[in-house]
Amino acid sequence: MKLRFAPSPTGLIHVGNARQAIANALYARHYGGRFLLRIDDTDVARSREEYVTALQADLQWLGIEWDEFVRQSDRLDRYALAIEHLKATGRLYPCFESEQELASKREARIRARKPPIYDRAMLKLTPQQRAQAEANGKVPYWRFRLSDRMVRWDDMVMGESRVKLPSISDPVLVRADGTVLYTLASVVDDIETGITHVVRGEDHVTNTGVQIDIAVALGVAADHFRFAHLPLLLDEGGGKLSKRFDGLSLRSLRQDGIEPSAIVSYLARLGSADDPEPMSFAEQAASYDLSRVSRSAARFDMRQLLGLNRRIMHTMSFEEVRPRLPEGATEAFWLAVRGNVDMIGELRHWWDVVAGSIVPPVMEAQERDYLLKAVDLLPAEPWGPETWKTWTTALKEATGRTGKALFHPLRLSLTGEEKGPEMRDLLPLMGYDRVAGRLRIAAR
Numbered sequence: 001m002k003l004r005f006a007p008s009p010t011g012l013i014h015v016g017n018a019r020q021a022i023a024n025a026l027y028a029r030h031y032g033g034r035f036l037l038r039i040d041d042t043d044v045a046r047s048r049e050e051y052v053t054a055l056q057a058d059l060q061w062l063g064i065e066w067d068e069f070v071r072q073s074d075r076l077d078r079y080a081l082a083i084e085h086l087k088a089t090g091r092l093y094p095c096f097e098s099e100q101e102l103a104s105k106r107e108a109r110i111r112a113r114k115p116p117i118y119d120r121a122m123l124k125l126t127p128q129q130r131a132q133a134e135a136n137g138k139v140p141y142w143r144f145r146l147s148d149r150m151v152r153w154d155d156m157v158m159g160e161s162r163v164k165l166p167s168i169s170d171p172v173l174v175r176a177d178g179t180v181l182y183t184l185a186s187v188v189d190d191i192e193t194g195i196t197h198v199v200r201g202e203d204h205v206t207n208t209g210v211q212i213d214i215a216v217a218l219g220v221a222a223d224h225f226r227f228a229h230l231p232l233l234l235d236e237g238g239g240k241l242s243k244r245f246d247g248l249s250l251r252s253l254r255q256d257g258i259e260p261s262a263i264v265s266y267l268a269r270l271g272s273a274d275d276p277e278p279m280s281f282a283e284q285a286a287s288y289d290l291s292r293v294s295r296s297a298a299r300f301d302m303r304q305l306l307g308l309n310r311r312i313m314h315t316m317s318f319e320e321v322r323p324r325l326p327e328g329a330t331e332a333f334w335l336a337v338r339g340n341v342d343m344i345g346e347l348r349h350w351w352d353v354v355a356g357s358i359v360p361p362v363m364e365a366q367e368r369d370y371l372l373k374a375v376d377l378l379p380a381e382p383w384g385p386e387t388w389k390t391w392t393t394a395l396k397e398a399t400g401r402t403g404k405a406l407f408h409p410l411r412l413s414l415t416g417e418e419k420g421p422e423m424r425d426l427l428p429l430m431g432y433d434r435v436a437g438r439l440r441i442a443a444r
């Protein structure tokens with residue numbers, strides 16, 4: 001068994017792409033198969049080397065390892081051989097129509113209430129007409145003559161699937177400049193690199209019909225590959241994700257401080273019958289089941305991802321996170337805050353709360369005396385976990401305040417936040433001078 005993830009290096013990969021990478025890698029690991037990373041860079045105008053580097057780094061960050069690596073741009077000679085074969089067997093035919101001619105033919109067909117597919121006019125070209133076109137300086141591009149049949153396959157996610165080839169235009173597989181299109185390159189690669197299972201997005205369903213036909217023309221059986229098409233992942237507003245908009249790229253989630261295992265755990269189970277659970281890659285692989293993925297589109301839910309992230313962070317040791325903590329942050333700080341933040345990015349603020357400075361909150365005038373009293377009653381250092389209790393008990397006795405009236409003005413003055421980690425843990429980290437100073441500022 002061998003699977004592959006085949007992104008085009010045309011932008012930073014997003015959570016939708018990552019969902020496919022994860023599905024392929026987990027399925028391969030689950031069955032002890034191999035996993036190949038293929039860079040689909042036949043579109044020279046849009047492919048960029050920096051995105052190849054970025055996507056490898058992003059996948060490695062997720063914990064995805066590949067057994068083999070190939071690039072389509074290194075395999076052009078293989079495609080040339082396949083092109084020769086398809087020409088020799090009459091499946092590729094030269095075309096000379098311009099974009100404009102094709103557009104007006106399409107309009108004419110729509111007006112005549114016919115499906116706007118290519119009319120195969122060039123199939124009827126005589127050798128003389130072709131020679132004439134070439135003598136006039138025209139260079140052909142090449143279309144693949146699709147079979148007149150229905151292609152069927154048993155999709156591992158979508159179930160019984162079919163594509164009616166006669167209702168699709170014969171696809172262009174070779175451009176006039178001789179470059180190959182993805183549709184052909186992908187089939188040649190899948191055959192020659194020994195891919196057995198093609199797991200990809202639902203946007204490829206029609207492609208699959210065409211590619212099965214091409215694969216058969218290249219000499220393999222119609223059921224040579226098993227296919228799984230996962231529904232596309234939509235953004236929170238129900239829109240399509242794109243490599244061109246950075247919003248849900250792995251890079252931006254990483255910069256926000258989301259844990260890679262939260263992303264893998266979330267995407268592995270998204271749209272499936274099983275709730276996402278924080279697990280390592282190996283644990284995910286052990287329980288991975290493609291047949292439990294739903295056929296309907298899944299929507300990315302940031303709150304669910306953050307919920308998982310929070311659970312994962314809660315169990316992380318100081319040693320694990322140390323390199324990503326603000327400079328100088330101690331283990332006591334990590335233990336105090338880790339259960340109260342959704343992502344590492346939020347720690348900067350809490351470090352400023354205990355060791356730096358914060359924007360002073362605006363307090364109600366009637367809290368003034370209370371806050372000054374709180375300064376008076378601050379216990380002398382050294383402070384420990386019991387200091388908060390000792391202090392607030394003394395304040396309660398001196399002022400008669402209880403509950404929210406007792407605690408809330410203190411938390412707000414000292415942290416600038418309504419909620420957050422336990423004050424019991426934060427107070428000793430802040431120290432007498434910072435606490436007294438903040439209370440005095442808040443009382444102004």
Ligand SMILES: Nc1ncnc2c1ncn2[C@@H]1O[C@H](COP(=O)(O)OP(=O)(O)OP(=O)(O)O)[C@@H](O)[C@H]1O
Nearest residue numbers: 006007008010016017020200201202232233241243
């Ligand atoms: N929103 C999405 N949800 C799930 N899978 C997706 C989504 N968008 C793309 N994919 C899948 O990601 C894989 C990599 O494809 P590809 O690199 O062509 O992505 P793409 O985002 O469609 O790229 P481009 O925008 O450059 O065409 C394919 O299996 C594709 O089906």
